[in-house]
Amino acid sequence: MSKDPIHLNVDNISLSFGGTQALMNVSFEVERGEILAIIGPNGAGKTSTLNCISGFYRPDRGSISYEGQDITKTPTHKIARLGIARTFQNIALYTGLSTLDNLMAARHVQMRSGMLACMLYWGFAHREDIEHRRVVEEIIDFLEIEHIRKAVVGALPHGLRKRVELGRALALEPNLLLLDEPMTGMNLEEKEDMARFILDIHELKNTTIVLIEHDMGLVMDIADRIVVLDFGSKIAEGAPEEIRNNPAVIQAYLGQEY
Amino acid sequence: MAIQRPAGEFDYSYAYDMSTIRQRWQWALLLLFLAALYTLPLYASQSIVSLVNRIGISIIAVQGLNLLTGYTGQISIGQAAFMTVGGYISALLVNSLGWPFPAALLAAALGAGVIGLLFGLPSLRVKGFYLTMATLAAQFIIPWFTRQAFPEVLNGAQGVNVNVPVMFGVEFNEPGKYIYLTLTILIVTTTVAHNVSRSRLGRAFVAIRDNDLAAELLGVSLFKYKLQAFFLAAVYAGVSGSLMAHSLRHINSETFNLVDSVILLGMLVVGGLGTNLGAIFGATVVELIIEGATLSAPFFVKLFPATAAGMIQALRPLFFGFTLMLFLIFEPRGLAHRWQLFKAAWRLRPFSH
Numbered sequence: 001m002s003k004d005p006i007h008l009n010v011d012n013i014s015l016s017f018g019g020t021q022a023l024m025n026v027s028f029e030v031e032r033g034e035i036l037a038i039i040g041p042n043g044a045g046k047t048s049t050l051n052c053i054s055g056f057y058r059p060d061r062g063s064i065s066y067e068g069q070d071i072t073k074t075p076t077h078k079i080a081r082l083g084i085a086r087t088f089q090n091i092a093l094y095t096g097l098s099t100l101d102n103l104m105a106a107r108h109v110q111m112r113s114g115m116l117a118c119m120l121y122w123g124f125a126h127r128e129d130i131e132h133r134r135v136v137e138e139i140i141d142f143l144e145i146e147h148i149r150k151a152v153v154g155a156l157p158h159g160l161r162k163r164v165e166l167g168r169a170l171a172l173e174p175n176l177l178l179l180d181e182p183m184t185g186m187n188l189e190e191k192e193d194m195a196r197f198i199l200d201i202h203e204l205k206n207t208t209i210v211l212i213e214h215d216m217g218l219v220m221d222i223a224d225r226i227v228v229l230d231f232g233s234k235i236a237e238g239a240p241e242e243i244r245n246n247p248a249v250i251q252a253y254l255g256q257e258y
Numbered sequence: 259m260a261i262q263r264p265a266g267e268f269d270y271s272y273a274y275d276m277s278t279i280r281q282r283w284q285w286a287l288l289l290l291f292l293a294a295l296y297t298l299p300l301y302a303s304q305s306i307v308s309l310v311n312r313i314g315i316s317i318i319a320v321q322g323l324n325l326l327t328g329y330t331g332q333i334s335i336g337q338a339a340f341m342t343v344g345g346y347i348s349a350l351l352v353n354s355l356g357w358p359f360p361a362a363l364l365a366a367a368l369g370a371g372v373i374g375l376l377f378g379l380p381s382l383r384v385k386g387f388y389l390t391m392a393t394l395a396a397q398f399i400i401p402w403f404t405r406q407a408f409p410e411v412l413n414g415a416q417g418v419n420v421n422v423p424v425m426f427g428v429e430f431n432e433p434g435k436y437i438y439l440t441l442t443i444l445i446v447t448t449t450v451a452h453n454v455s456r457s458r459l460g461r462a463f464v465a466i467r468d469n470d471l472a473a474e475l476l477g478v479s480l481f482k483y484k485l486q487a488f489f490l491a492a493v494y495a496g497v498s499g500s501l502m503a504h505s506l507r508h509i510n511s512e513t514f515n516l517v518d519s520v521i522l523l524g525m526l527v528v529g530g531l532g533t534n535l536g537a538i539f540g541a542t543v544v545e546l547i548i549e550g551a552t553l554s555a556p557f558f559v560k561l562f563p564a565t566a567a568g569m570i571q572a573l574r575p576l577f578f579g580f581t582l583m584l585f586l587i588f589e590p591r592g593l594a595h596r597w598q599l600f601k602a603a604w605r606l607r608p609f610s611h
Contacts, residue, residue, distance in 0.1 A: 094468035105473075108478055130276070134272070
């Protein structure tokens, strides 16, 4: 691992869909071990940015590098192998599997058993399953979802599903965690729980976290730095208190006074 | 639905929690059931034995389809085409080259698997309905190939006669003997299907089925695992086709046709997609219903003017279609789901929940 404090470097990326310019020359850096929040009004390009980082979209121009390595053209399924995990705005769990199996499925990149080992099962695949089960159970303990360990996630309430999804991302043991609106549709108590989990992850594992969130009070509380997007461009970047008083940000959210 | 453990039974280790057969009496029941199947020729009539034989062979094909359609979510109506491939390969190897049956069976499995891989390639580009159409291509190309190509070997539309398998000096020339072959292979295929579904491979399959975008972002290579699913499904079809060909002692391009592919898919729906139990339940029930059509034909002949053979031809799709329709309306998750509900209710009795 390099000692470079810059963990992820998003360099001047642009992305358009047909005639719609989703991102225009967006650049920012994510430092190792920080919590960076991306905020902005609806349609500002927050999720598109995250999708570019996780390899789901390819930026038309510009590049993204992670740990000094250019990942702009890395195949999507190899991004996870580099230690980048994410959650989704609209929960994207494996609905037919139990909580436990969702997390086990996320251990995919850490596991080795190939087709033959899986067909035989006893021996290598079985041992490996147990070994990874231990890790998964720790995450289940950490997120306090023991009671739904064997429940099929399709039937769980929204708040718990969000938590399972966070667990699934954690099961990858990521160095960089991308959270796309982890607290949408939650009540205050659930939001506070989620904030606690995020801070705990950050503290215990020193995971770098990039977070998209609409709840400003919460963002101001937990983020080290904030990037503000509006209409696909970055309009501000800085510590929470700077952002709070930035006229461009206030204008983007509240409009201009004439 | 969370898993209901019987009262007083606790998971004391991860291995025990993950095990399928948990208690001694379950082992005993399983062995008893297998013993009953293996001794079937001793006490059951020839027609029943041959029916069980047919059910066993169908189960193998449905298990393969279940891995592809049930677990990986890639709907295929080409399974019977891969049975044709397996049937022909094993027939030719045993007949012309004099290979021993086990080697021919293995070659049939792998050969069908490779062809399946080939027809699985479109799955990387197209999804859902369009992929189903692409698998349909297998169902047209492969029978056409057997009719048109290498007429001196494949014998065109006539097809080829298949030798009876001989192993350890035993000729498996009647259902009473053949059933041992079918059952033994069925035990292997069931075990393998179960192992695949509960391990890393199976979880990758379900990940692709339930959310292919998330699966890819979480490190599952869609390319690799979709192809593995197609390969495994075709391997199962190859085994099933080989067994069927050697049991019928003849194979031509129409032995396994489009209707069979659809029936295999129907079996899976009746049994329950994405469960190993479903493949077994579905194939058994649908085969029994189709047998019911044959048995009830004499009765219907009294009601409607038709020949017995014509009536059987008419009743089979009718019975199958009606069953499928009822299941789609009343139990779209199949018999396996019904069985789960029944088990849960049994364990909770006398309480309702």
